[in-house]
């Protein structure tokens with residue numbers, strides 16, 4: 001059931017059978033119940049309400065988690081305020097740095113536990129949580145720990161001040177990594193935090209809360225309030241919050257912007273995307289194929305900067321699509337805890353329904369749908385890697401964010417046409433360019449309206465590099481020196 005064999009017509013050479021290589025789930029200890037993390041302690045919600053988080057690969061319940069109501073959010077904001085005024089906001093940068101370094105090191109020490117926990121709660125392959133999510137989360141804490149005592153050299157004036165209490169709401173696609181992206185710069189700059197993880201993936205943020213305890217972080221500097229959208233809305237609207245940082249859908253981002261309009265709250269929004277991955281005829285094709293696969297099938301396509309629109313130069317379009325199909329036939333879909341798995345489970349039934357709806361719209365509107373032959377596990381939420389060819393710009397699958405393993409292929413004849421098509425979107429988070437020609441890379445990067453443009457690579461992240469969007473992909477930058485600005489009074 002878990003070792004699904006993906007084979008297809010025309011696959012080049014033999015497809016190797018892999019023996020199962022599951023990571024043991026025993027290395028992570030799951031509590032039956034998790035409380036809210038407020039003022040340095042775990043406690044149940046005042047109303048006693050809870051919800052269940054499940055393993056999307058099996059639909060098995062993992063744990064019961066407290067659902068924070070308005071009163072709990074009040075207490076969390078009050079705890080964050082007290083911690084801010086009681087010391088964290090005034091502490092010398094080099095003292096704050098010590099805590100951040102400690103958190104980073106504990107993440108590294110407990111990396112295996114965290115990777116398994118993340119794959120269980122989210123459905124992503126262990127190979128990705130182990131090699132990407134967890135190391136990058138640690139790297140973010142290391143990186144911002146380094147800034148904590150150097151804020152006056154960051155280019156924001158001689159003594160930049162923190163903002164106060166940050167209310168931070170994050171999505172389910174990179175639960176731990178998004179928590180790190182939010183907490184590390186905020187804490188380094190001297191703010192305290194109230195973090196709201198996504199309802200379907202609360203466990204790694206709560207694990208991180210335990211790490212904060214283990215690191216002796218002053219109580220209240222980090223608070224985690226679990227719950228659904230209403231909890232997030234309460235954090236955003238709370239009058240005691242000085243800064244709102246949100247990562248999620250454009251729809252909710254717009255609602256948040258309306259909520260904070262007219263208040264003195266600072267706001268940064270990291271929203272959706274519909275990135276173009278542009279392949280020119282002179283591109284190194286084998287590398288480009290790997291980049292296309294990484295661009296859209298990494299993390300089941302649940303990636304805001306996913307290269308969901310492939311723009312291929314007409315002379316190589318057929319070749320690229322053929323090679324892509326051959327490569328997709330070798331991807332292994334199944335048990336997220338198996339170290340050989342390339343494609344894990346879709347995070348929720350709701351997200352699966354959305355992917356199905358949009359993929360069906362692609363077929364109905366006349367695009368040609370293709371997936372490698374692949375048996376999906378019976379339980380859990382699964383969607384096969386899917387490629388649409390014959391896609392036109394008016395198709396919904398070329399315009400709307402699917403947030404799943406679905407690629408739309410379009411073609412172009414000239415660089416100008418590639419740019420026009422790539423920019424024909426309300427989003428503007430990322431783009432990819434594949435060519436041997438350096439001048440073309442620079443020209444494309446100048447003309448593509450996207451926060452990040454990758455050249456001959458895709459989905460490459462580094463904490464020192466700023467990330468963020470144009471247009472409906474949001475505003476503000478996370479990562480790098482730029483990421484500090486969002487948490488300083490400048």
Ligand code: NAP
Pocket residue numbers: 169170171172173174196197198199200227228229230231232233234236247248249250252253255256269270271272273303304305401403429469473474
């Ligand atoms: P979402 O529905 O917007 O949810 C994001 C977070 O906001 C979740 O914690 C959610 O809680 C909470 N929330 C929901 N309604 C809210 C409200 N009215 N007020 C305050 N908070 C609210 O997005 P999603 O479907 O989980 O995530 C996918 C989206 O995130 C995609 O569009 C993707 O592109 C975007 N994303 C962007 C980036 C980036 O850096 N630009 C990174 C990752 C994802 P619940 O989960 O409990 O509903």
Ligand code: MG
Pocket residue numbers: 053054055056120121122200201202
């Ligand atoms: Mg879950």
